[in-house]
Amino acid sequence: MLELLSRLFNVRPHEWPRLLFLYGMGIVFLIGLTWGETIADALFLSRLGVENLPVLFVLEAVITIIALAIFSAFADRIRDDVLLIAILLLGALSVLLSRILAGIGQESLAFPMLYLASRVIRDVFNVQFWTYVNGFYDTRSAKRIIPVIATAARIAGAIAGLSMPIITSLFSQAVDVSFAWISTLILMAIMVWSMPRLLRDQAPSPASRASQKQGSGIGAYLNNIREGYGFVAKSPFLRWMAASTLLLIVLTTLITFQGSAIFVAELKDERVIADYLGTLTGITNLVMLPIQLFLLGRLVQRLGLGTANLIYPLSLLGICGSLILFPRALFSAAAQHFARTTYRTAFRNTLDNLMYNAVPLRVKGRARAFIGGLVMPIGTIIGGGLLLLRPLLPQIPWLLPTLIGAFALAYAFSAFVLRRQYARALVSMLAQEDYSFLLSSASDLAVTDNTTLDLLRSKLQERSETEHKIFMAQLILEIGGKRAVPILAEIAKDEPALRASIADLLSAADLGGAAVRHLLNALLSDPDGEVRRAAASGLMQYAYQDRKRINQIAARLLSDPDARVRLEAVPILLQADERLSRSALAALEPLLNAAEPSLRVSALQALGKAHDARYIAQVLPHLAEPNDEVRLAAALSLEALCASGKLPDHLARALREHLDSLLSDPIERVRRAALTLLAYAKVRQAEQVLIRFLADPSAEIRAAAVEALVRLGKPALKALTPLLERATPTVRLEATAALIRITKERATERLRAAVQENLLAIHANLARLALLQPCATYRSLNLLCSLLRERNAERLDAIFYLLSALHDPRSVQIIRQSLDHPQARVRANALEALESLLSPQLVKLIAPLYA
Known part of the structure; x- marks a missing residue:
């Protein structure tokens, strides 16, 4: 049975215990959240009116910033499970306070507070829970597991939505549904606390520990925001993630207002609104459950994450079109509610979580905290601000539909850009391997007094060897900067080799300043020719922006007796x-x-x-x-x-x-x-001459011939195309590489066909090796096995060579090196990056070769 379920859900047998625990957490939390959000929406709309929603949107953003500011101060600094428990318990406390206010007759405070609590709890939870879950899995495992865990939202939504009429009937007042919500928050906190104890393992902890740089309060928050902003600003991928999120939140705010106005106009009573929204949520979750459970994971693996991530934006574009064309229809309101709740969590949030696997683990929490804690609230403020303009411009009835259409189109465009940036971000992460971020906290070496320079000067004079003096001069220059120039001028009176080295060091240091130019000018009159050459090189480098000055120096050097x-x-x-x-x-x-x-x-x-x-x-x-x-x-x-x-x-x-x-x-x-x-x-017929060299024994010669054929362009196609059928394997490989680079319109098709041919041959050889392995003790068969392995290595080289013909060779090299990395997480990231260059089906054939 377990084996059947593992195949059905694409889950490994050893992954089931943790998966079921995480799945249960999601169901418990989301049942309570669905009850809470539904009753909060119904109470606010029926008691306080849809006209107050824009103000509430702005308040929601401000409170979310404050809440996530507190969260950001702890993100990546304490254990993820401890932080998640704290979020759940504080959420339960805020809901309880709302119910107390309602009980003492402060409905004007209680219902907005309950509405705001539901949004803030959801936003903070979404940031932390998926960071918590991702900590258990590498990139490839996450692509299988996270879509399964995300289906908990469908089951929870169906249970909570369809049970909404029952829940409201159990309580004399609709606001008492909040007690059921509180119980689910407490229950999930207990589950988070008990999981590592029952599974006998450790909860994931961030790469950056609190011991590195402790901070608290507003200082820690500002530092985290600054660091998060720094990571986002430096990464094109994260910049587009932030822009896409901003556009979505503004759009969601606008369609929420439009849909809420329709619900109030058509349904009116708070219990009717709650029951309608609950039933709608339940039905849509039942419909989405099999799609997400059996289709989404396989869809991601088949299309690739970047392409699958286009599904939600394009669908949302169509739903916004319905709101524009039918602004008073209940089905339009139902469609927008589906788009921003069930559909958003089923597709957008699931795939968005996977997209963050292209971000280095150490900074993922703070990057998400910045986007979720600042960009999302800013989007809500923008949306609320645009809605507050409507009463001031009653003569423009088409303002809201136009805004909805414009933001829907912009959001869809950003998804297409993200599709391209995701692949680049994966390659960049593989190149960094998280190490560059360790440097961000290191202090720059700086000398604050002359004591150190004096000590180094004395060390320089202790030994007379030229090599020692050159080394000490380099050290003094690196540490002292411009303050080291007088010391270098003093020792430049020694032997010629030392003077030439000092001139070279000054050229490489690129310090600038009058003192450096004066010293190089003095060395330009040195009796030793090598010293004059080094000084001339430095002077012309410093004068690179002044063409007239460079020409004057060069003209002066033409009369030098030394040819160099x-x-x-x-x-x-x-x-x-x-x-x-x-x-x-x-x-x-x-x-x-x-x-x-x-x-x-x-x-x-x-x-x-x-x-x-x-x-x-x-x-x-x-x-x-x-x-x-x-x-x-x-x-x-x-x-x-x-x-x-x-x-x-x-x-x-x-x-x-x-x-x-x-x-x-x-x-x-x-x-x-x-x-x-x-x-x-x-x-004439240069391509025929070049083709002869595609069979050259030297790989460098063959590469040069390919490069020259590419430079010839389309005229070379007629001579290259027949080689794909009747040439030797080496010539066929080089001809394919040339054709890929010349015919960009068919490049992907040619590349995938050639890669598939090589992969099928590799797996056929692996099957032969498996059959021959029991007989490998015989010398002749052992030689045959060695030959098959060599052939596989050559074909694997050919695959990456062809990839380099179409894609950036450095990126391909980084991916290949990462595939050989001892850590499974790095190999998984490399396969994910490779998937963006090839099809997911071809990567499935490559993955076993690096298991």
């Missing part, structure tokens, strides 16, 4: 006006014809740094050099120069004369450069 110093200035002057560029070429000419190969290499490198196609003619003669280093420098310089602009016909013709010899050069890097130059040289 002159070469530092040449690339700058080659990009200057005609007079300076002619001077630079004149200075470079002797170096290009120098007898020493290293000088010719340096001169060619200087030409390449100019990034100007005018200087190709000076490089071309050196492609025939017998010296390998010179020939390689010439080829690399041509790569840089040709990429800077379109080649004139005469230069392209001259380049073509050298390509045959370059393509057969013994130096691999020269051949790679030649493949790149093919596209620039306007070679």
Whole structure:
């Protein structure tokens, strides 16, 4: 039986005890909340009127901010179960106080307070409960388990809604239903307390412990809001999560007012309203239960979380259209009530919780506290403020329908953006592995007095070795900043190697200031050429915004007796006006014809740094050099120069004369450069030449050929397409990678087809290995097993190579490294990120390979 249920609900056998406990908690809480919210709505609307709702919306937001401010001060700092129990008990106390006020005749205070209590308890609970639940599961497990737990809302809603007429009939006054609500809050608190004791395990605790940085009161709250805002502001994904939440809350406020006005006009009596809303809630929950229980989890796995997250916004858009077209119909009010209660919790809240798995665990609580504690109330204030404008603008009857339509469209648009941002957020989290956030609390090293610098200066003088002095100079500069410059100027009078190192350190430090420029200017007159070169490099770096100043320094260096110093200035002057560029070429000419190969290499490198196609003619003669280093420098310089602009016909013709010899050069890097130059040289049928190199033994050569084919673009398609059918596996792989990059419109289709082919072959090999394993003691069969494993490794390499052809290679590399991580949670996050690049069905085939 357990095995059948496990397959049916996609739950592992060992997960059932905790799942049932969490499920029971959800049912108990939500039954009470449904009773409480329904009776609170009915009492307020019938006794105080729908015209007071906008004011209550604003009050709700202010009180929610205060409540969540208190919650935020503790989020991620104390154990999640303790915080959840406190929320439940405080909620029970607030409901009891509302009932006491009603009992002494203070209905004008009691009913708004009961209404507000139901909203605040719900909002704070939603933030903390799902953080509590997520702490038990990794990303992949959460995708299976959370949709199941979320169905507790359907069962609870059905039970509470259909029992609403019975509950109201049991009490002489409708307000006494609040006692039933209080009992459910207390019962859930007992369940949270008892679960770790009965299951003999520990409740989840946040990654950030209170011992790190303690705080209390308003200071802790402001710090948490600041930290939460910082995390949201730095993450595009969290920014869009916040924007989407804001749009939804404003929209929900508007349609709640519209629907409430219809209920009051059509139903009038508080018990009729309560019974109608309860029955509506019960029926809609019964309808949604099988959908959420059996469909939602599989829908997420099939479509992917980002695509499934579009369901609610698009459906809400249609429901808002009904409210606009039929503003007085009871079915429109019922539809909006369904959208913001049952449907919202079934789809939006469930998937929203899963979306937060793309946020690092340590900051998840505070990011959600910021969005739930500040963004959501701000949305309610905006919505309430817009509604308060209606009485002031009675001549604009279409104001509310227009606002509803505009916010519905904006919310749907934000969901499409989130779909794209979710994948990027997962990759970013894998890259960080939560470590970067540990740095946010570290203090920057700063020296507050000169004592430390004096101590380091004395340590510097203790030993005479140049390496020791260079190390100490670097340490002094890192710690002292600009205050270290006088110390460096003092020791710059020592040996040339130390002076050159100091100039390099100052260049790298990018300190700026008159003292640094003065020291570098002094070193520019140093008798040692290497010191002058380092000083020149630093001075030109500091003057990068002042082109005239850079040219003056470079022109001065052209007369330096040391060739290395002159070469530092040449690339700058080659990009200057005609007079300076002619001077630079004149200075470079002797170096290009120098007898020493290293000088010719340096001169060619200087030409390449100019990034100007005018200087190709000076490089071309050196492609025939017998010296390998010179020939390689010439080829690399041509790569840089040709990429800077379109080649004139005469230069392209001259380049073509050298390509045959370059393509057969013994130096691999020269051949790679030649493949790149093919596209620039306007070679006829260049694609046929490039295709020959797709079979090259060198992966680097094959990659260069693919890159050149991609640069050729659509003209290469005719030659590439036949290779998918009749070429060798290596050529077919490279041709597929090229086609994916050239034909963006069919890229995803080609990628998935190629990945599926490789995965099926891998699993077929795994099946063969399983059959051969008992006979692996025989040497011949053991060799066959090794061959099959090597083939699988090659096919797995091919899969990620093809992924890199369509997606950011760095992101693909991060995902692959994370799949090999020893922690299951990191591997689960990597599979989730991979799902955003491929289909969920293909990721299902990849997952067992990294189990």
